[in-house]
Amino acid sequence: xxxxxxxxxxxxxxxxxxxxxxxxxxxxxxxxxxxxxxxxxxxxxxxxxxxxxxxxxxxxxxxxxxxxxxxxxxxxxxxxxxxxxxxxxxxxxxxxxxxxxxxxxxxxxxxxxxxxxxxxxxxxxxxxxxxxxxxxxxxxxxxxxxx
Amino acid sequence: xxxxxxxxxxxxxxxxxxxxxxxxxxxxxxxxxxxxxxxxxxxxxxxxxxxxxxxxxxxxxxxxxxxxxxxxxxxxxxxxxxxxxxxxxxxxxxxxxxxxxxxxxxxxxxxxxxxxxxxxxxxxxxxxxxxxxxxxxxxxxxxxxxxxxxxxxxxxxxxxxxxxxxxxxxxxxxxxxxxxxxxxxxxxxxxxxxxxxxxxxxxxxxxxxxxxxxxxxxxxxxxxxxxxxxxxxxxxxxxxxxxxxxxxxxxxxxxxxxxxxxxxxxxxxxxxxxxxxxxxxxxxxxxxxxxxxxxxxxxxxxxxxxxxxxxxxxxxxxxxxxxxxxxxxxxxxxxxxxxxxxxxxxxxxxxxxxxxxxxxxxxxxxxxx
Numbered sequence: 001x002x003x004x005x006x007x008x009x010x011x012x013x014x015x016x017x018x019x020x021x022x023x024x025x026x027x028x029x030x031x032x033x034x035x036x037x038x039x040x041x042x043x044x045x046x047x048x049x050x051x052x053x054x055x056x057x058x059x060x061x062x063x064x065x066x067x068x069x070x071x072x073x074x075x076x077x078x079x080x081x082x083x084x085x086x087x088x089x090x091x092x093x094x095x096x097x098x099x100x101x102x103x104x105x106x107x108x109x110x111x112x113x114x115x116x117x118x119x120x121x122x123x124x125x126x127x128x129x130x131x132x133x134x135x136x137x138x139x140x141x142x143x144x145x146x147x
Numbered sequence: 148x149x150x151x152x153x154x155x156x157x158x159x160x161x162x163x164x165x166x167x168x169x170x171x172x173x174x175x176x177x178x179x180x181x182x183x184x185x186x187x188x189x190x191x192x193x194x195x196x197x198x199x200x201x202x203x204x205x206x207x208x209x210x211x212x213x214x215x216x217x218x219x220x221x222x223x224x225x226x227x228x229x230x231x232x233x234x235x236x237x238x239x240x241x242x243x244x245x246x247x248x249x250x251x252x253x254x255x256x257x258x259x260x261x262x263x264x265x266x267x268x269x270x271x272x273x274x275x276x277x278x279x280x281x282x283x284x285x286x287x288x289x290x291x292x293x294x295x296x297x298x299x300x301x302x303x304x305x306x307x308x309x310x311x312x313x314x315x316x317x318x319x320x321x322x323x324x325x326x327x328x329x330x331x332x333x334x335x336x337x338x339x340x341x342x343x344x345x346x347x348x349x350x351x352x353x354x355x356x357x358x359x360x361x362x363x364x365x366x367x368x369x370x371x372x373x374x375x376x377x378x379x380x381x382x383x384x385x386x387x388x389x390x391x392x393x394x395x396x397x398x399x400x401x402x403x404x405x406x407x408x409x410x411x412x413x414x415x416x417x418x419x420x421x422x423x424x425x426x427x428x429x430x431x432x433x434x435x436x437x438x439x440x441x442x443x444x445x446x447x448x449x450x451x452x453x454x455x456x457x458x459x460x461x462x463x464x465x466x467x468x469x470x471x472x473x474x475x476x477x478x479x480x481x482x483x484x485x486x487x488x489x490x491x492x493x494x495x496x497x498x499x500x501x502x503x504x505x506x507x508x509x510x511x512x513x514x515x516x
Contacts, residue, residue, distance in 0.1 A: 043222065044319070046474030047326055048301040049234040049362050049467070050241075050392055054424040055306045062309035095221070124319050124482040125220075 001029035003087075004108040004137075006036070006100045007078060009070045010118030012144030017081055019142045020112040024085050031087040033078050034103050037067045038120025039093045067120065096122050097130045105136035115141035156228070163222075163229015164466075170209050171465040174202045199337035203369040206465050207333075210472020222473055233470025237362060238429045240464040241389075245436025246445055246456055247375065247382045248516075253437065255515035256386055259352070263505070264390040267356050267498060272297035272398060275494050276405060284486040288317045290406045292324075292487055296494040298398045299391055300325045300360030306395055306425045310403035310416065323483035324491035329360040330475065332499060337371040339503075347372055347380040348514030349506050354380075355387020357502030359495060362471055364388050369464065375457040377448065377516050389433055396425040 005020040007013065017033075024031035041063045048056070071091050079089065092099050096119050104111045117127040132139050151159060179195070179202045187193040194200045214222060222230050272293040279289025294307035301322050308318050336358065340350040354367045368384035375381060400421045407414050439445050446452035483491075 038315075043227075043474070044479070045301060045305055045322065046230075046233070047322075047360070047362065047471060048305050049237045049471065050299060050302045050427050050429070051305050052425070052427050052429075055302075055427075058309055058424060059305045063315065066315055118316075120315065121319055121479075123316050124323060124479040126478070 001027045001110070002108045003027075003029050003031045004104055004111050005031060005033040005078075006111065006113040006117065006119070007033050007074050008114045008117055008119045009074050010114060010116065010123070012114035012116065012118075012142060013074070014077075015145045016112055016114035016142040017078055019140065021081060021083075021085060023110070023112070023140075024087070029109075031082065031085050032090060032108075033075075033082075033087065034090045034092065034100060035071045035074055036096045036099045036119055037064075037071055037091060037093040038096055038122075040095050040121055044121055044124075096120050097125075097127050100127075100131060101134075101136065104131075108137045110138045110140055111135065112140045112142065115143055159228040160232060161229065163226035164232055165229070166213070166226055167229065167232075167466045167469045170213075170469045171202070171206060171462065174205045174209065175462075175465065178202075178205060197338070197341075199341070199370040201370060201373045202461075202465055203366055203373055203468060204334070204337075206468040207366060207472035207475075210469045211475050211477070212472075213469075214473045214475060215477045218473075220476060220478060230470050230473050233467050233474065236463050236467030236470065237365070238432075240460055240467060241365075241385070242429055242432035242436055243456060243460045243463065244375075244381070244385050245433040246440045246453065247377050248386070248437045249441040250437060251441070252377065252516040253386065256348075256383065257390075259510070260355070260386045260390050263352065263356050263502075264387060264394065267502065268297045268391065268394050268398060269401070271494060271498050272402060274497070275490060276402075278490055278493060279486075282486055282489060284490060285314075285317065286406055286409055287311045287313045288321065288486055289490070290402045291318060291321045292490045292494070293405075294398055294402050295321055295325045296359060296491060296498065297402075298394050300329055300363070302361065303395055303398065306399050307402055310399065310421075311406040317487060319479075320483055320485050321487040321491070323480050324487045325359050325495075326475065327480040327483050328491055328495040329358060329363040330480070332358050332495075333363045333367045333370070336367045340371050343507075345506075346512040346514065347378060348383050349510050349512060351380045351383025351385075352387060352510050353502055353506040355384045355391070356506070357499040359498075361388045361391060365464070366468055366471075373461070375460050378514055382516075383514060389430060392427050392430055395427065396422045399425050 003020055003024050020031055041060060075089055115128050128141060182194045182200060183192050185194055275293035275296050276289055290311035291304050291307055291313045294303040304321055336354050350371050351368055354364050358364045358367060364384050365381065368380040372380040400418045403416045407416060
């Protein structure tokens with residue numbers, strides 16, 4: 001069995017990681033984790049037409065830096081919890097939903113993600129609705145732990 | 148990433164650009180004339196006269212329709228490069244707008260514009276810095292919103308964010324708030340302006356002062372009066388817009404300095420470096436065009452050259468505005484919330500209403516040109 005965990009740095013992220021690890025251990029499955037570096041800030045700020053190149057490039061580089069920092073922190077937290085479970089840690093840039101969907105179609109049996117899934121600009125969108133609508137494999141949605 | 152080469156890059160622009168041009172063609176040649184003749188509520192041309200649904204607003208609405216309905220929320224890959232040219236079209240249009248003025252005309256209204264803009268830009272920024280503290284907002288959120296509400300909306304937020312270490316979530320919420328508020332004012336303002344019988348001068352001064360995004364100032368002025376000529380709403384509104392745009396680096400400096408003053412690991416910020424990186428160069432093109440107009444190099448008022456130029460300007464703006472509409476995702480705007488929304492609404496409404504009161508009290512109906 002192959003599991004894909006879509007990593008998030010939002011409030012429900014930790015419980016999704018725990019659930020994915022629990023299922024992988026129970027099933028003796030491989031657990032791959034995917035962190036998508038959101039590369040859609042350019043389109044999100046497309047309404048900004050008057051910034052000069054320097055200003056805009058400076059902004060996009062700043063956002064890229066924050067995304068990479070989030071990727072490193074999330075990966076470190078995941079690796080600490082995963083222990084000796086077999087699997088890979090994947091990082092890919094792009095549109096979060098598109099990249100997760102594309103990876104999930106690569107022979108995985110189950111996609112695990114937090115609900116709501118707020119990676120990058122998905123905080124402004126509805127990644128869960130889009131991913132579950134035409135998911136290429138089974139999907140497990142994990143709610144945040146009750147406060 | 149695949150390198151397409153120059154020819155490939157140009158080719159990639161074609162499909163999206165063709166959609167933008169084709170859309171404007173249909174709107175200007177078929178839809179707008181039909182709307183002018185259409186009888187609604189027993190009144191001929193009601194859609195255009197009352198709702199201001201001319202080709203400018205229709206361009207934005209059609210762009211929004213493409214993005215939100217036809218494309219299902221995302222500009223498809225085949226159209227992406229073409230729609231990216233939006234910025235180029237609007238900047239070109241603004242540079243061409245410089246031909247509507249001569250320096251002596253600019254001097255006549257420049258003083259009023261500078262006074263109003265500087266007062267409103269820095270007044271709003273200071274108000275938001277105070278409001279953010281009152282509402283207990285994070286300092287980086289307050290700083291981003293102060294820039295966005297004070298000067299040029301999304302562009303100011305983009306220019307300020309790195310300097311004040313804005314967090315992605317806060318920034319996304321701030322941008323959605325600013326965009327949402329701007330779109331609302333863009334559709335409401337022409338209606339209010341006509342209801343209050345504002346002149347082109349008063350309307351241009353009001354929206355140039357009160358609307359948050361500078362792109363929306365242009366669109367709103369053109370929705371009020373779609374003509375490109377000296378003395379029209381867009382001619383006045385653009386003077387306000389240009390003064391605002393020039394203010395961006397100064398506002399970014401002011402707000403960044405405020406932000407770092409309250410941080411333990413303070414960083415040095417210099418006005419020189421901010422001016423070098425944030426000054427919108429295309430403003431120089433606008434001034435250059437005004438210089439050509441002042442020297443009568445592009446023809447006297449009423450000449451064939453100017454007539455042609457204004458026709459081209461209408462097409463250039465129209466194409467750009469189809470693209471601008473396609474960058475408006477209604478679902479993203481609906482997700483606006485939290486403290487950025489509260490700050491944005493309070494500051495935005497205050498600025499919008501206060502600008503109207505000042506315009507009605509101090510700006511005469513008769514324009515300077």
